[in-house]
Amino acid sequence: MMKTIYPSFERAVSEIKDYSTIMVGGFGLVGIPENLILALVDSKVKHLTVISNNCGVDDWGLGLLLKNKQIDKMIGSYVGENKEFERQVLAGELEVELTPQGTLAERIRAGGAGIPAFYTPAGVGTPLAEGQEVRTFDGKDYLLQTGLRADFSLVRAAKGDHYGNLIYNKTAQNFNPMIAAAGKVTIAEVEQLVDPGKLNPDHIHTPGIYVQGLIEGLQEKRIERLTVRAEA
Template structure:
């Protein structure tokens, strides 16, 4: 039986990481990010990761350390932000980016966690966001189909947790963490 409560990020991730996996990372900007788990992933050196997160941290902190280590192949996010390396790698074609309006990203994650494979939204119709996606008309309005998102692993930051998986988040650290916790095959 796997011990569900760990006090060390490296031990908590033992046996869960592999090259090419998809990881969801909670947080918003730098608020409520699972920085200890990110450091443990950096230490492990897994690569070719697809990371689903609101953004990619900043240069030298948060998910930015995985980007600096060349571990991230693709980002699914809504904000490039202050990370100059993110911008440079994307513009040079070295980093794949699936850009989402923030509300759409949140709903894609929520849908994935709820077992909903896809949904329709008006957001993005007629823009680059809709390119290559199914568009349908409902009641005279056009909607783009968005797929729910899931991940091999969700990493989140909670204030407190128990062996049953109940988590308590504090203040603004709640942000994307609860929905990401629901959408991973495994959550740490």
Template sequence: MQKICDSAEEALAGKTFDGMMVASGGFGLCGIPETLIEALVASGTKNITAISNNAGVDDFGLGRLLRTRQISKMISSYVGENKEFERQYLAKELEIEFCPQGTLAERMRAGGAGIPGFYTKTGVGTLIAEGKETKTFNGEEYLLETGLVADLAIVKAWKGDPYGNLVYRKSARNFNPMAAACGKFTVAEVEEIVGPGELEPDHIHTPGIFVQRLVLATRNEKRIEQRTVRTGAV
């Protein structure tokens, strides 16, 4: 099966529609699918529910889709570093479903594994638990969380082969494997496409069975989200 596309636009062709749910890999500015996000901006798709740890920063990462008002709801765990995100939320222009970071990762993983729900202690007795079912196990209260399945997943990997097998590099792996698995249709952008058999099987993080299309990334900007410096000792 030919999975490699010539462009991000081709990779997303026929898979975007208004009101869709999109899972995006990445953590802050690390391991984000910049090329595919830009193609999603160009598609004009509206009323997107975005599943991601955060929304990037102003005008970068998912912040690009916030700037164009294409996202109407975020399911995320961290909303800092983005003034436009803050402005839209406070103005009630953007709906947010807050989710603890570990719970968000597990909700994506569960969705990809076909698990409709699971119980966790995280969030019990807090605002996160409002309206959710709880159950007692061994005298401890647990909260029911649902698995997440997205209409489309977009991820960023270091290397990929023609079969869609992916390898991430160090901390850029972050949420990408879970996002890739929870999409009904997954598109991956990679920094390098290698030949069949060039990836060591034991080193593959996302098997190609989860990836339907692959494209070579044209945007590989390495940003530092927060730079902390100090003067050297005299």
């Protein structure tokens, strides 16, 4: 089945309304759907709950939504590169649910697989476990964690076809594939949109059944922290 091909990034995010829960692919600034994020910034949609590994940096990625006060709650695993994130948390302006990175990945994967909850040893005996269910299996304690789903998932792929099949480039395979599966509606920003049959079936990371719409666009691909070798 052919998927919706959006004529603009603004149109692609037009169904995302106030109080929506969205998942956003990427790790740091790697593999983020940067044009879809920019379109969300311009849309002025607010009171969002965002599920992503982190919240970008102050001047790029999800950090732009944060700066615009469009996010009410953030569910993620890392926040160290964003001063505005720290300021909003300390000021009580932003609700945060910090989750160990592996647990976050499994919560998203479980949500996409239709698994409502699972047990993990990560977080047992820490503040993360306070008020949560803990059970013992084979003499070891495990913490109950729920799967995560979203109203919309925004992902970034190197290639996609009109059937919605996606291929990610290198480390953009981080959170994008599982996030693509966990959204009620998944929108893919692709660097190259090709005709059906042009993608090698053995190389497809996300089958088109998980994707409802696509849009082609160029990315800046900013570097989060540039490190260069000193001259000898």
